[in-house]
Amino acid sequence: MDKRTLKHALLAGSGGFLAILLLASLSQFGMAALIMAPFGASCVLLFALPDAPLSQPRNVIGGHLISASLGFAFYTLAPNTPFFAALAVGVAIAAMVLSKTTHPPAGANPLLFFLTAKPLSAWFLLTPVASGAILLVLIATLYHRITGKAYPAMSKI
Structure with missing residues (x-):
């Protein structure tokens, strides 16, 4: 393993650690949830x-x-059945592709509604989904600027 690979791995892991720690801590001490499992996978990409x-x-x-x-x-x-859970994931994938907003970790989001023991309300869309995703992007932007990497990629915005 070369030094560049090790440095990249450590920076990527540190960024994911700090982002999830910040979201989880803010959720624990704040008034709103800011974290959900798919955000861990988002950190891999970010x-x-x-x-x-x-x-x-x-x-x-x-x-x-x-x-x-x-x-x-x-x-x-729709009824809470495997068919409609799968259909929700399929439609979400198609919608992300059509809207040019494909983000693989988000493919898990429809399952959150079907697999939780306690029903989620529409507020879930605001917190943690919207607020958490926005904070993740802001954290990634700040982290990459501090570590000398340009993010977001200006040609891909």
Whole structure:
């Protein structure tokens, strides 16, 4: 393993650690939830592959909002069955592709509504989905600027 690979791995891991620690801490001590499991996967893209089109703010924020909104709509309007959970994921993927906001971790968002023991409300779309995704992008922007990396990729905004 060369020094550049090790440095990249350590910076990526540190960025993900700090982002999740900050969101979890703010959630614990604040009034609103700012974290959900798919954000861990978002951190892989934001900190390990910040130049990738799937890591750009439009994709992170838009992908999470679109897929979570569709998950909520399906959960609210359809029976809680494997068929409708799968359909919600499929429609969310198609919607992200059509809107050019594809963000793979957001593909899990519809499942959050179908798999939680306690029903999620429409507020879930605001917190943690929107507020958490926006904060993740802001944290990644600040982190990359501090560590000498340009993010977001200006040609991909």
